[in-house]
Amino acid sequence: MALKKGSEVELTIDSTAFKGKGVGRIDGMAVFVPGTAPGDKVKARITRKKKKFIEAKLLQITDPSPLRIEPACSHANVCGGCTWQHLPYSEQLIMKEQHVRDHMQRIAELDPEIVQPIIGCNHELYYRNKMEYSFATRRWLTEEEINKDEYVDDTGFAAGLHAPGRFDKILNLNECHLQDPVSFQILDFVRNYCITHQIPAFNNRENTGFMRHLVIRNSYYTHDLMVNLVTYKDDPELTGRLKDALLNEFPQITTVVNNVNDQPNPTAVGRFEHILYGPGFIVDHIGNHSFKIHANAFFQTNTHQAEKLYKVAREFAEPAKGGHLFDLYCGVGTLSLFMADKAKKVTGIELVDVAVENARFNASENGVDNVEFVLGDMKDTFNESFLKKHGMPDCVITDPPRSGMHPDVVEQLSRLQTKRLVYVSCNPSTMARDLKILKEFYRVETVQPVDMFPQTYHIEAVAKLTRI
């Protein structure tokens, strides 16, 4: 069989790779086919051929895997939000655990046996406390729509989620099952309001238009509900009218904010923010503590499961009892407060100023006085003079973003004389990359996968390291 770009191939999918793609083999060569399940027999077209692997696009499932189930959502096969809805949750968990094992073995070169059985989530749908929807003037057309004979309108106003791997195309959502149902109702209302009142979506090619994103945050325990309108221009009259319409339709909304991002970058974080209604933040709980969360501050998106994750981190940090704990990449101080009662002192570092403000407020609001939070970029802040000023830690918890830790931070941790390091990560590949370096200085004792994101390939994991 000719294995070159454009060739059609037939194969059986036997496993999944990280990022959710199905993997089959032709002549011993791994072929990655997105949208497939182990056991599927498929026809696919080669889109990329590298020395060690091939990427292919699914053309047809000729014999579906017995594992397949009917997805809950009609967008499941084309949406970038959930890519594993065609698999039962029990299978998703098996695959996620295996991915963590594979990463520890292949990238970190660790014994995969250190990976513990995964901790699953009780809620398979509607588990998110935050959704970030986007608007666009052009909507993503599925192949089926493109191949239809009649004309398909792809202009106008689309509101929804990105098509997989595409930042310029938005899948116009008719349903979504990741956050409380009110979240999609608000999206649908804003879309209809904008179309009726001729408020244009942002056009990311020409940098024109108005509506960029809609971010909805709801708290799991207090039922606070925040709507964040992210716009390209600052137009208080227009956003004021939209806010009034929203409050009229959804009286349960507790706060409305407007982030104005007048720069080309696609982020939902504005250059500045207006509070249009309510306090400008929501309050949620993890464990015994309550947390004030502003629109642009990080908060674990699965509140219920975050408590399980933090319990693992707390158990792994055990030797810190009575000692000094560092909470690197601390966000709004959630882990710091979760650990504070067992430490003499906790020092957190965080890049985002409003998150640090929230962290300080959260500490005082919860009556916790043995924590301090430092604003700064980890790679510049976490240095010798920081250690001189704040003292040596007995235990360090690090919870970096998806990209993992900056090499300078890994190097600093390698030098640090701390007994225990607890690494919390939402990306096993960058965690494995960092562990490969850290294992020269620390024994990686155990890795605990915790599923925070059902229906997706994403997986959180916590590693326990002890200084050699």
Ligand SMILES: C[S@@+](CC[C@H](N)C(=O)[O-])C[C@H]1O[C@@H](n2cnc3c(N)ncnc32)[C@H](O)[C@@H]1O
């Ligand atoms: C995965 S979150 C973890 C937050 C917190 N531990 C929690 O559980 O809510 C990562 C945090 O790192 C912060 N961050 C990202 N890059 C950073 C950097 N270079 N220096 C310091 N903090 C950073 C983000 O703003 C975010 O709050």
